[in-house]
Amino acid sequence: MTAAFFSVVTIASIFVFLTSGSFMAIRKIGFLEFIFGPAWNSNPSDTLVGEIAGSYGILPLIVSTFASAIGALIVGGVIGFFTGVYLARFCSKKTSPYISQLINLLAAIPSIVYGYFGMMIVLPLLSYLSPTGESTGTLALSIVLGLMIVPTVTALTKSSLENVDESLYECAAALGLSHDKAVFAIEVPSVQRGVMAALLLGVGRALGETLTSVMLAGNKVNYPTSLFRSIRTIPGNVALEIDGAGELQLGALIGSALVLFVLVLVVFGMYNIVKNSKKKQQGQGIFAKLWANTVARFTKASKVVSIVSTGITIFVLSSIVVLILLNGAPNLGRQFLTGTYSGGYDTIAAPIVTTMMYVLLTALVSFPIGVCTAIYLTEYTSRQKKGRITTLIEIAIDTLSGIPSVIVGLFGVVVFADILGIGTSILAGCLTISLMIIPLTSRATQEALRLVPESYREGAYALGVGKARTTFELLFPSAIPGLLTMVILAVGRMLSDSAAVMFTMGGVLGPLPTGYLSQGSTLSTAIYVLGYQHEYYGEAYATASILIIIVLSLNLLSTFILNRFRRSSRLRKA
């Protein structure tokens, strides 16, 4: 019960933190000047009193953030959508599961790896196209963010197409429509809500990407007037300036995070509306009309686009893995993995140890709270009729899981590290990341408990077995495969996070940590520190390889567990 309120308290305190932390600064700068000011040129010596030397307008940042998210949507949305259609409707039944599996695996690759790939491969390629030779900017960022959201969009499009009522297709076929026509003109329009939801989810993720943005955007404060002009996004700006920020500067950064928070909330709010809205009359929206007039007419071409998109998806995503592994392998030596630190950047022994310490403590903090929340929500509240409190908790969990890492990181560095006096350290990092892991574990545990057949509960209650015992001794053991998957997912998420870890743990590469109060880097942030900050490219590739291998094997493991569980439950039914 207490645990369940945790998420509500967290989300409330983050909101309070964002507003109160920025209020004085924004008042000093002036609200209009802050939102609509055309220039950001901070000065760390500015305080809340006296003259302001720098300028703090975030309009270019907002516009740039949006431009790159929209660009990502165009790149990732189109490719992802058509890939989803291909996998659901054109690909042979035999190969489709393998490709989907592959794409799901690629979805697990940490975004920092995508970012590094973008920096090393996409930027040089784009510089051939660019008139000035400068390739950082909106286009580069959009492409990489787009690739990042391809797996999500593909998976959601595919699953919503697979849930289309079969009679719809049969009906179209019976009217003599070709397969292509039936798919594009009849089935796809009927899942427009599902596709919209997928796209919004993608935008939500693209808006919050932080270190990727730093690596690819160029980071000069500009309006994105050309595809190759250097830009700076809100999260990128926070990452660049948080270290050593002055009083007013920090307030303004928190203010910009508040703006980002609101933007993300709006996007997720739209997502929820789209997802839950009652089915509208078919063919009413603008998109539907546009669709009917264009794509649906050229079904042959659309089919070709689907095939090409799938090809691109498979090719690009697997080449990310292959290129990183190929470039990383030569650097994976003994000195690199286990060597002692001697001032250089030739060993990642410290990040390896730090990562282990961090995963362990974060799990210890977040799993009990997440699991208790889930138990409260599934077993101790009525399912059919949700009370206000339950709804409140669920909204809090959903919101918390959608907040970009950069915002939680900012909260962590100010509240845990400074106000509570822990300092930037592994401990502060663990506490901060826990805030993001808790909603994840809670959701996944809820799913696992819901999969336990209702008849078990009924049977146990009818025997006069109490609720607590039923939950812990009967339901939990039955939910073990689901819970294991939850643990693996959560660990994967911990390993992937970069922005919040960077802020709260200090992002330094040094000797082995001596305790939880040491500063440090995880493998994710080590990629950024090595590859972007210190230009140790080979070492960064090698670190990325290790990270990819760990994350992919975790992912395979969870698929394996799920498949085994499904198989055994199918046997049981037979």
Place this chain on the structure above:
Amino acid sequence: MANRTIIKVEGLNLFYEELQALSNVNLDIAEKEITAFIGPSGCGKTTFLKCINRMNDLVPGCVIEGKISINDVDIYGNINVDMLRRTVGMVFQKPNVFPMSVYDNIAFAPRGHGTRKKADLDALVIDSLTRAGLFQEVKDRLHKPADELSRGQQQRLCIARALAIGPEIILMDEPTSALDPISAEIIEGLCRELKENYTVLLVTHNMQQAARVSDKTAFFLLGQCLEFGETSQVFSHPQNEEFQKYISGKF
């Protein structure tokens, strides 16, 4: 010879939100007899059954008026619900064995109720399985997963599980409707044996089953109990017009 009344139901009304599922049910159920409840789907038989061990408490928006007493204790008064459910065992329509061994399925509830010694548990498991007529079939498989048993065996395991908590009353909600005819027949035979020691309330869709097995029969329609009496009497001389129609298949 009339047996003592064990369950007394007076003026029972039950509502799911706005919908009235039971209206003014009055019944006296005698000890150590089989009482069958028949009627078309949605007539309130199962709902009525679930009132007796308060499984309806788990349904949100369910409101109950009236009085049910077991051995003269008002079960909607100030009592421990888990204790009630140990007095009133229940067997469901579909066998719902837990994902454990045969042995643990039976021992799960008694363990929680305080029986911890292995010897006691062993004796209890064997006794319950024997009463449910299953022991001979599964004695070599006690520690195998229960879901490897056949459906009919699973259902008898559920009955054994209910017997192991030492109930006086056993509620059976269409216990044979998910089973093949042979398994169903075994369960019917089992019911007849069980009434030596237990009071059995049997909900069934199958009129022949009610006629074959039960001592008393109650006919429900639209939440009301329209006919109740000795099974032989009820079927040969039905009083209620609707019930006449129902048993002659004109429904």
